[in-house]
Amino acid sequence: MxxxxxxxxxxxxxxxxxxxxxxxxxxxxxxxxxxxxxxLMKLRLAAPGVLVDITPLDGLRxxxxxxxxxxxxALSRFHDLHxxxxxxxxxxxxxxxxxxxxxxxxxxRGTIGGSLVHADPxxxxxxxxxxxxxxxxxSGPQGRREIPAAEFFLxxxxxxxxxxxxxxxxxxxxxxxxGWGFEKFRRRxxxxxxxxxxxxxxxxxxxxxxxTPVRATATERALAEGASLADAAALAAEGTSPVEEPHAxxxxxxxxxxxxxxxxxxxxxx
Amino acid sequence: MKVTIEVNGSEVSDEVEDRTLLVHxxxxxxxxxxxxxxxxxxxxxxxxxxxxxxxxxxxxxxAAQADGHAVTTLEGLSGEGELHPVQRAFRDQHxxxxxxxxxxxxxxxxxxxxxxxxxxxxxxxxxxxxNLCRCTGYHNIVNAVVDASGQExxx
Ligand SMILES: Cc1cc2nc3c(=O)[nH]c(=O)nc-3n(C[C@H](O)[C@H](O)[C@H](O)COP(=O)(O)OP(=O)(O)OC[C@H]3O[C@@H](n4cnc5c(N)ncnc54)[C@H](O)[C@@H]3O)c2cc1C
Ligand code: FES
Ligand code: FES
Numbered sequence: 001m002x003x004x005x006x007x008x009x010x011x012x013x014x015x016x017x018x019x020x021x022x023x024x025x026x027x028x029x030x031x032x033x034x035x036x037x038x039x040l041m042k043l044r045l046a047a048p049g050v051l052v053d054i055t056p057l058d059g060l061r062x063x064x065x066x067x068x069x070x071x072x073x074a075l076s077r078f079h080d081l082h083x084x085x086x087x088x089x090x091x092x093x094x095x096x097x098x099x100x101x102x103x104x105x106x107x108x109r110g111t112i113g114g115s116l117v118h119a120d121p122x123x124x125x126x127x128x129x130x131x132x133x134x135x136x137x138x139s140g141p142q143g144r145r146e147i148p149a150a151e152f153f154l155x156x157x158x159x160x161x162x163x164x165x166x167x168x169x170x171x172x173x174x175x176x177x178x179g180w181g182f183e184k185f186r187r188r189x190x191x192x193x194x195x196x197x198x199x200x201x202x203x204x205x206x207x208x209x210x211x212t213p214v215r216a217t218a219t220e221r222a223l224a225e226g227a228s229l230a231d232a233a234a235l236a237a238e239g240t241s242p243v244e245e246p247h248a249x250x251x252x253x254x255x256x257x258x259x260x261x262x263x264x265x266x267x268x269x270x
Numbered sequence: 271m272k273v274t275i276e277v278n279g280s281e282v283s284d285e286v287e288d289r290t291l292l293v294h295x296x297x298x299x300x301x302x303x304x305x306x307x308x309x310x311x312x313x314x315x316x317x318x319x320x321x322x323x324x325x326x327x328x329x330x331x332x333a334a335q336a337d338g339h340a341v342t343t344l345e346g347l348s349g350e351g352e353l354h355p356v357q358r359a360f361r362d363q364h365x366x367x368x369x370x371x372x373x374x375x376x377x378x379x380x381x382x383x384x385x386x387x388x389x390x391x392x393x394x395x396x397x398x399x400x401n402l403c404r405c406t407g408y409h410n411i412v413n414a415v416v417d418a419s420g421q422e423x424x425x
Contacts, residue, residue, distance in 0.1 A: 001310050008271060008288035008334045031335075038330050039312050051288075055335060079324070103400025104378060105315060108324040109331065189399040190313065 003041035010053045014139050014166060017054050021164040022141055024050045030166060031055070032075060032114035035106055060113075060168055063087050072170040074113025078102070078125075081112060091172050093180035093200045097128040100182065103190055113167045116152070119159050119212070122192040124184065126153060127213035131198040131205040132172040140165035153212035175200065181267030183260040187247065194248045195256040197236070199264040209240040209257055216240075219261060229269060233262035273337045277302065278346030286333055293317045295333035296343060304344035304373045308402070315401030318374035319343050325381030327400070344373040347380065356380050356418040363423065365414030367405035375401050379415045388419055 011017035021028050029048035031037060032055060040046040054060070060073035063084045070090045072081070081087055081098035088095045101107060101115070101124050115125045116136065126149075129136075134149045141164055152159055161167065184196030184207065196207030197216075202223045204216040218238035222231060237254035244250045273290070274283040277300045284299040296305050296319065308316030310329050317329040320342040328341075347354035356379050359365065366372040375398065382389065382397035389397065394415045395408075403411060413423045 002291065002294075003289045005287070005289055008332065010334075031332075034332070034335065035312065035330060038332070042310070042330075051332075053332075053335060103315070104382060104397050105318055105325050105327045105400045106312070108321075108381075109326050189396075 001042040003038065004044060004047040006041075006048055007050045008053065009050060010056060012056060014057065014060075014168060017052055017057070017166050018139055018141060018164060020050075020052045021166070024052075026163050028052055028163070030117075033077065033110040034114075035102070035110040036114060036118040036120070054166070065090065065174060066171075068174055069171045070174050072112060072172070074116075074167045074169060075111050076113075078107035078110050078112070078115075079104075082107065090174035090176050091132060091200075092178075093132060093182060093198060094125070094128050094172065096180070097124050097182055097198060100124055100184065112170060116170065117159060117161060117167055119153055119155075119157050120192075121156050121211050121213065122208045123213070124182075124193065124196060124198075124207060127196060127205040127207040128182070128198040128200075129170060129172065130213045130215065131200050131203045132175070133203065134170055134172040136167055137169040137171060138165045139168050144168075146171070150215075156211045179268035179270070181264030183264045183267075185256050185260060195242070195253050195260060197257065197260040197264045199261075199268045201268070204236070204261060204265070206236065206240060206257055206261075209237065209242045209253060211241070214240060216257070216261060219265075223265075229265040230262055233265055234258055236261035271334060271337075273333045275300075275333070275336050275338075276340040278342060288332075288334060290333040291329055292319070292321075292331040292333050292336050292341070293328035295336070296328060296341065299333075302343050302345050306370055306373060308370065308374075313402065314371070314374070315378055315398075316371055316374040318377040318401065320377060320381060323381075323384070325378045342377075344376060347376070354380070356383070356415070359414040359418035360411070363410050363414040363417050365407065365411045367403075367407050371401060371403045371405075375403065375411055379418065382415065383419055388421060389415065391416060391424070 028050040031051040031053045060075040078098040130149045181199040184193035218235035236257040242253035282300045306316040308314035312330045
């Protein structure tokens with residue numbers, strides 16, 4: 001399968017990428033690792049006229065500490081993040097989750113920025129960044145703006161990003177020593193999660209329990225009020241709206257959310 | 271557009287359509303056909319090559335994205351008449367049946383061993399999750415990677 005014809009452009013800087021996106025508007029798409037976009041284009045589910053390749057922007061492929069924040073360049077690949085010592089110390093949940101995305105080859109190519117912007121409700125890192133109270137830094141023709149993760153995921157594959165905006169950084173508060181847990185249930189090794197749970201401290205978010213990643217607010221509230229881990233986990237599916245699919249009913253998903261949350265909370269506490 | 275890729279140490283330069291996939295550049299422009307196209311949907315790993323030393327699925331990368339970079343295919347692993355240790359281990363351990371998945375399995379194994387020179391059987395299985403063997407010879411494939419790492423092959 002070969003994508004429909006398009007014009008390939010390579011950006012040498014963030015400003016140039018933004019200018020190229022501005023010039024072609026809706027017709028253009030950013031190309032990062034290409035591991036969501038190219039499969040869609042090969043299936044002709046997407047047919048952008050122009051691709052703006054940002055992979056040469058090495059400056060966006062770093063993790064650094066800045067005051068109380070860890071700043072992750074949007075082009076950092078899953079494999080980079082999994083092995084990054086700064087992330088391992090200050091945001092160990094993210095370092096772990098990055099090693100659980102897809103397979104070895106996918107992790108060598110896919111980027112955290114691409115995963116977040118793609119906004120698949122089944123994505124692992126979106127839920128993990130949400131649990132970490134992260135923020136997404138975006139560059140556009142009007143300059144930079146910061147969008148909290150809680151406001152970034154609007155629906156399946158939908159974000160507030162404008163066509164001429166580029167996600168450049170993800171910022172999460174440094175939380176060295178905080179307990180974390182991550183669980184995802186899938187049928188086969190390379191499948192996306194049917195349901196997943198990311199926990200850091202007492203923040204809990206869920207994968208695939210709604211059209212976006214969501215916080216398990218009832219569980220979090222119960223924890224804050226001193227409930228046991230088991231009692232708090234039993235509330236994990238409250239307020240969620242999981243989809244019904246042939247291999248996973250909504251009730252099955254709710255059950256998984258409760259069981260996996262209990263495991264992730266225990267891991268985080270242990 | 272004009273694309274120049276260092277393939278197995280030699281520069282290959284060609285004028286290609288912007289939408290050309292790396293796997294097609296390798297097979298059609300560089301004329302190297304060990305790299306197979308299996309699923310064509312990023313699932314099976316048959317098209318795995320090393321891009322700047324890291325295993326990637328070449329059916330899901332544009333040739334344009336590899337422009338100016340270095341690619342290693344199965345053909346680039348072995349020296350003159352000498353098999354690469356991973357190739358030799360696949361032969362010794364019967365790590366292949368029809369052989370269709372084998373080039374991708376070997377390239378993924380080389381990348382896995384580069385990061386983890388002494389993997390456990392479990393780590394080999396995790397590292398090769400992106401490669402499917404239609405003949406389902408996984409057990410001997412794991413044996414081959416353990417053997418290539420210089421460890422005793424447990425059963
Ligand atoms: C076999 C396989 C298994 C997978 N398994 C999993 C899994 O288990 N869990 C999981 O979470 N994901 C999984 N994925 C999904 C995948 O790894 C990511 O969604 C993907 O890598 C996205 O990142 P990318 O850099 O490849 O983005 P691309 O495909 O290049 O881009 C994705 C989208 O984001 C836009 N975009 C990318 N970067 C930016 C930016 N900086 N600014 C603005 N827009 C941008 C693009 O225009 C496009 O719309 C899997 C993928 C494959 C192929
Ligand atoms: S052909 Fe590329 S992954 Fe199957
Ligand atoms: S040996 Fe036949 S597909 Fe693996």
